Amino acid sequence: MTYSAQLSKPLVDYARTLREWSTSEARPYARAADTDHRPPANWADVLDTCPVPLGRVDLPEPQALPDFEEGYWVRALVFYESLNYGDIWVHPTLGGGIGHLVVESMGTPEQLEKWYEPVLERGFTTGFALTEPGFGSDTSQVSTTATRDGDNWVINGTKIYCSGGATAEYVVVFATVDKSLGAKGINAFVVPKDAPGFVVAKENEQKLGIRSWVTSELVFDHCVIPVENQLGWTPDGAATPRRSGQGGALGALAHNRPNMSAMCIGLGQASIDVTAGILAGQKAGFTPQRWQAVESELERMNAALERGRRMTFRAQYLVDQGKEDRAVSAAGKGYAPQTVERVIRRCMQLLGPEGTSQDLLLEKWYRDVKIMDIFEGSGQVQRIVVGRTLMGRLVG
Amino acid sequence: MTYSAQLSKPLVDYARTLREWSTSEARPYARAADTDHRPPANWADVLDTCPVPLGRVDLPEPQALPDFEEGYWVRALVFYESLNYGDIWVHPTLGGGIGHLVVESMGTPEQLEKWYEPVLERGFTTGFALTEPGFGSDTSQVSTTATRDGDNWVINGTKIYCSGGATAEYVVVFATVDKSLGAKGINAFVVPKDAPGFVVAKENEQKLGIRSWVTSELVFDHCVIPVENQLGWTPDGAATPRRSGQGGALGALAHNRPNMSAMCIGLGQASIDVTAGILAGQKAGFTPQRWQAVESELERMNAALERGRRMTFRAQYLVDQGKEDRAVSAAGKGYAPQTVERVIRRCMQLLGPEGTSQDLLLEKWYRDVKIMDIFEGSGQVQRIVVGRTLMGRLVG
Amino acid sequence: MNLSPDEEQEAVAELATSIATEIVSPAAREAEAAGAVPDKVWAQLVESGLTAPIPEELGGGGVPDAVTQLVAVERLAYGDPGITMAAVWSGAAGGLIARHGTPEQTERLRGLASSRDARAAVALFEGFGRGPAELATSVTVDGDSVRVQGRKVGVPFAAIADPLVVVGRDVRDGRLRAVVLASTDDGVGVDEMTRSIALDAAAMGSVTFDVTTTTHALLGGVDADGDALTSSVQHLRLLNAAAQIGLAQRAVEYAADYATTRIAFGTPIAGFQGVSFPLAEALMRLDAARLETKDVADRLDLGAGLGARDVDHAVSYASEVALEATRDSLQTLGGHGFITDHPVEIWYRSAAALAALDFDPTCSAFEPAL
């Protein structure tokens, strides 16, 4: 088979069906989800209306996503773009979270059996607690401590941006066992939601966007967990960890960068399409010069979005081929979110003040998409990753 | 008087006269100056045709520029923009150079009498030798050495980008007397063109642009000069230097940043005007959509140029008021040259392949203007200067 | 050429900065939540005389020159753009009446200038990139009768403004006209009000007009000078640009301050050029935008043969600068910029709201991030 960037017909059809469903069935709840800071109460009913599998974990039988010849990760991109084309509120209702991905990445066989496999079987949300008030990108600065006390670890510290922190069965917490070791002292611990000293300080943080996505502030106040909850450890001591502490955290996130880009692209495409639809009905209001400019703008925005889409597909294509390339996925992440931000902004401008009003969803998507420019590494981080392919570790 | 960015009528008239002259009389020699890597042989005759004073130094009586209420430095901007609107070849024929500015900045009274005042009286070119093959912006890396030998200094090293290096009466050379002192070991020395060991390795370097501006590669091969040629020194030892070595070099250049911006703006405006003139005659060749785009482009380019002009004027206005602000002049230098580069490039594109041919001067100006984005500090340097006003010395 | 601030400008800048810092900024969240400026803050702004250019003899605080007005708005918006523009837009209606009104019309200002309850507005924008010369809102004068027809967007206090000064064009000679109405007048249809991405304290909405009134409502009467009105209206647009500059300057300073204290990879993040350069660029661009608005405002004031496009470009550039500057400021804080513990997100949203209010697609262009 020669070079081709075309998706197979089954995947294209799946994408179309999903996009149409998310537009007609999910999007109507988008404004309320933002205002209420949670998905609609009837979210399961809404999901029930979807004619294609969504990979739900809330059903008695976990629902698998269909397979396509393109492979797992490329399928994921199509899924995320199409789903978020409607709105972003659906995403967390599909459960999962990312805590168990860290378990999968770093756990011993016993730990996988205890904390990873049940997620696949039963489907429940797992939390992830890395970021702290004192740092963001520089994860070596973890200041939450884990202190050995006999057969237990005692955890102390504050974590923010814990996705699913308030609703997860357990949260994977990154803490240092010895600050003097720097990044090497950081370990991951499974903290069940009922552990003593586990405090939900803010159930859902007040955010610019993605308000219906629960991110919590968690406080660990002498929180006690058994020693075997340290990932990569057995009660008898260190097992061979599959990945180290920081690496584990980043490893679990690595494949997610392109997914984040795909969500952005979904929102960007939705914004262009909504805008183009409204403007088409308003053509008479524009001078011919301005209408030409408007048409060129829409065309250029679509071309830019398509560029981001291609970069993102390439990154996950390589993952599916077993040839993961961090710089390729970083390039896509550096391109797509900021470009989509500009796309949505420009769409709002083209529509005038009504474009920034809450009558439309563009202003919401503009707020939502901002985090996707930060999550999984800001543009600076992506530039460092890409720059190192040319100039090595000098780039930092 | 309230706020006003308007120039007085006399200065506007002077600018117009100069611009018209440089366009009609100087521009016709521009292509040859580029090809021949020197100003036209009859340059003095060309200058004779100018109806307003140019500040020539080649005449028996040095010619002063007229005074205007706006002050010395604002006048200089108008002068540089208008003069270079025709082409850049005229500039060096007006003599001067910048070596004597360093003398003025760093010299003792005796040194000023010997090397500065004669320039004002007789007018001749003075050279400046700072950059070396091994460094550019980081002037602390000067590796040319000055070694004391009795009543002499012996200078060894290679300098590039020496403006007027091959034609100057003397060159001010920056050399270190003690490498271990870093920037503090760097001193400035007046090296007459007939000093033993003064070698013109390349009379005029092969450059992308400004080919008619002589910049030389100079080699100092055990070049011997008297000890009193060290600026700020007397035969009896150190006088109180007005400024230190590096500071002297930078001080002499500080007021020149906005001048460099003004030259750029002259070239940018010339490019827009030439392009607009040609395109006006080709309107019929464009579709209406494209013609609208062309018109918008020209308008936006003019607006951008005007922005750079305002920034540049503000910087020199402050100098004239005795309130020099390095960050203000850095902002203008960060804005104008790169913007002009894009302006000229876009003009060439609008004209198609004939726009990049040597039939027009745009391709020459595109090459010329590139150095103005580098001379007197690249964009990075300007960002550091401006960033420090917000964040202090952390920015570097 | 005189680019130095004069005494009045310096005094205004100082006063406005202190009000911005001490009164406006602390009330920003409250005003947004309430969708209205807190009474006490409104009163203090009205008393300052900074937000309505109304002569002292009409009970106002005096009419500063055009550049000084920009300075005042920029500095106040440095405190909070939502509160500031609510007051400025309300004051703008009074300013227009004071400058162009008939004696009968200006007389009405006496109450307005000092009232703490009055909300006035100018209904100017129509979207579609239309500048004053292209407004589609029509004013038909027929004997004593005047009919106003059109649709306006981004009208402050859309549901309650009184006076509501509507700007349109005379169908007979094309001259710019303003008509003094009220939101509650017959024929004024206010769309259902919804919140916006920002600036909710100004309670903006869309309004459809089909009003029949008399020539008494024509600002400045039947023979009003359309060119003078155009100049005033263009000036109003520059006030929005000034607000963009003020809010963006604040965002950049906030981010720069954060960058000097926040440690990552062993050093304050200001030490990374990837962090410091975008902020430096924002500062450079703000310089350019500030000079542009001042220059254009000054020339408007002089009646200098100014192309309308100069205003279009000045407004457009200020918006572009503010959009990117607030974005880069938010990014400087990373994830922390995304939570409402920090105010950067307000400025980020406000820049977007202002940028959509007065927008011409031919003055700037979409560019992908890379």
Place this chain on the structure above:
Amino acid sequence: MNLSPDEEQEAVAELATSIATEIVSPAAREAEAAGAVPDKVWAQLVESGLTAPIPEELGGGGVPDAVTQLVAVERLAYGDPGITMAAVWSGAAGGLIARHGTPEQTERLRGLASSRDARAAVALFEGFGRGPAELATSVTVDGDSVRVQGRKVGVPFAAIADPLVVVGRDVRDGRLRAVVLASTDDGVGVDEMTRSIALDAAAMGSVTFDVTTTTHALLGGVDADGDALTSSVQHLRLLNAAAQIGLAQRAVEYAADYATTRIAFGTPIAGFQGVSFPLAEALMRLDAARLETKDVADRLDLGAGLGARDVDHAVSYASEVALEATRDSLQTLGGHGFITDHPVEIWYRSAAALAALDFDPTCSAFEPAL
């Protein structure tokens, strides 16, 4: 979906890279000075079969698929764009004839494909942003007679090309037509040749046509398929984009290499994000441009219902990327980038020349630097 290079692509990339590095790049300055590709280099390029997609049975090196041709041009331009495009543009004429010609026309290729002296050209561009659908050059077929009228710019080997394949539109049905002429034919008026900012090895010029010939000169005869020709012509445009990508990639790598060894302020300058980030961005954008050209080329090859605008945008983006990438590369070297001791200035100039050759002002927009 298959984004992996196949064996042919890998082999072509390897061959082209080695020719680029060992043969093309070292000859760059000489070719520019002479305004012609040195004979030996030309011969080696022709022998490689990489620059002319001519079937083996006609004496060529075979016709690779569209994406593979892009790979070849990109890699060769990595060596030097001037030499590469001279050969590619000459080869393109042969490629068009091979693909669309009548047996009589393709027969003539036997000599051309292996000749080291022949210079052929396609006269395609007209400026004004015109894509193939809008070409103003007219082809009038009247019985056995064919008349070609129009003006072409950026015609390679303008004064000597034989064959010179002129692309225009049939005045009767609007279909795209190509007519096989020679520069020396009656009615072909070549403007006085001047040098350009770059790419002088291709000896480009402007040519005016008013030629009367016979239907024998119509590429593919009277009934030639206009849509198939359109697809080929669009593909030619993508080759220019590939050249932009190749030269820009080279510039970025060169600058990155410099940045890792050049010391300033105590550290290799690659350690400053102000240096490394622009190069990283260039690399990211090159990735995007490369994927775009390949995708569009592949869909052209498939005859997939491709909008002509996709080609316009791909070409435009590749130019934008190359212009900025070469600029940032030159800046990385600072003053040293400005002297001809380093080759970055060649790539900087070449990007400008290619960017002006095929340009549509509606696909991108002027942006000030700040």
